Amino acid sequence: MARLSMVEAINATFHELMAKDDRIVVMGEDVGVDGGVFRATVGLIEEFGPERVIDTPLAESGIIGTAIGMAIYGMRPVAEIQFEGFMFKAFDQVYSHASRMRHRSQGFYGVPLVIRAPYGAGVRALEHHSDAPEALFAHLPGLKVVIPSTPSDAKGLLTSSIEDPDTVIFLEPKRLYRLFREEVPEGEYRVPLGEARLVREGSDVTLITYGGMVSVCERAAQHVATEGVDAEVLDLRTVWPFDVDAIVSSVTKTGRAVIVHEAPRSFGVGAEIAATIGERCLLSLLAPIRRVTGYDVIVPLAKLEEHNYPDSDRVVRAIHETVQFQ
């Protein structure tokens, strides 16, 4: 075991997996010589050479489009989009092809592709560098969307995503890249896709969240614990297809749900979770479901960023409203 930050864990995962599976190719802007703008791919080009660690031209559709071709051919490409806000140049390739090729070819060709992108706000970045577009990808039939919240999960989920026979959108909360270190298992380590993580057990309210909001929810749970409220925290890890059983069993137990994500509220992942709860455990509910999310706005630049990014105070308030509901 080594104590690693999330970005170090991702880097270590690449070193281990690429040594074992020569089908894995890492490609993207500045991923080679520079080691990625966040250093997630540092050292890979030295170890595996420029044929497998590829500095591409600055062209997102070309990166994803050619990666799709490689995946069809039997490679395991991991394409990095430098920031989540640049993914839309490649959205056609994701929407029209990566998610559809298996169905279009009636099962003959799969696209085992991982598209990684630093994701979300909290680092006072430029426009297009702080967005949370996960719902746009979760809405596309044929895709999986994964967002880790810890270094260990980053390793285990990235491993499962690379081994998955279908396309995975792997969004890495950039605020967490170096926020903390933890013991990360060495060697082969998998976190199965589609399984949520019970971060904290509780009996009064379920906080359903993922990515950068997990630690925010943990803080909120610790705060309300001092008031005698016992909050359960569920980290989805796989945003879609999410762990419906974990959500339903937790909310059935607690009778209250607060969904927390940094992405805009309307038509967001929270809406899908709320609908799922409504369909499956309405009669267990003791209070309306609440959502704590980014507002339906363009992510503000640095001066106002913190006002949009949900903090533990907002989550605490939502918990109060939920447990005090009569």
Next chain:
Amino acid sequence: MEVNEFVQVMDPEGNVDDSAIAGISEDEILQMYRLMVFTRLWNAKALSLQRQGRLGTLASVKGQEASNVGMGLALGPGDWFCPSFREYGAMLIRGIKPKDLFAYWGGDERGARPPEGSHVLPVCITVGSHLCHAAGIAWGAKIRKDPIAVLSSSGDGSTSEGDFHESLNFAGVFKLPVVFAIQNNHWAISVPVERQTASKTLAEKACAYGIDMARVDGNDVFAVFLTVKRLLDQARSEFKPALVELVTYRMDDHTTSDDAGRYRKEDILVPWKARDPIDRMRKYLTAKHGWDDKKESDLVAEFAAEVEEAVADYEALPLPDPTDMFNHMYFEEPWNLKEQREEMQKHLVRSER
């Protein structure tokens, strides 16, 4: 490069540069003709079925048979082919069954499953986006050191797409074994090629990417075959990507949903009828290979029967099960699709009562 410059081996009168085709056997020559005739008959039948409501929307390939067949025959057995949606001739050569082509264009997705070993991608409807896939397949092959080449086919409209630029650029930078064939049929639905670009030719766009180029009479099956084959050989053995423009003409509407009368006059077709790819080869075969009316009518009768058989097979296909739509969404079906599949099954049972 000027608009009237291109490689031609067989002129519209059927005169052939014999030295150019010295390497092509008589059997191969006859096979080229047979494939073009079959493609035209299949296409005519498909249009007729569509008009009778027995097939869905179809993009007619009439006039482009030489480009189709030349490309299809130029591919080596291990090579890959990435079509758009007007490549029936090439797809048939890669082993896709006429019945399956009918099935796909008749709205039955089972017809889109490529046969084992065909190395063909399914039809790509969004224009130009599959050029990236061709480059990526070529890239994978290069990394794995597989001695193959990849051929994409798209229309003149595709050269305006961003993915055209990105694909050719990647191919040039990474020296990928890929050939991008552009069937310049002069029309992107209603928009003429002059509106797609201010370049005199489409082939010259290759210069910007540092890749090889060729411009070919796309209605001359010999020129298409020889040029595309040469470029694929170079791609395969020397990692030289290329752009090849096949100058041809769309003789029918864009698709069966289109009415070309809204934007072009019928007389525009006259010079292109005189350049018909099949007529010119028949002239050549008649002059040089003893082709005659009897052989022609025998061939048409043979293929008409084959096409009718494919129609019968297509129409005899049982309807897909409605729950087939859930198949192949993922390698492993997730819970939401399992539930929705069951939901549909229950609904179907109720409807049957």
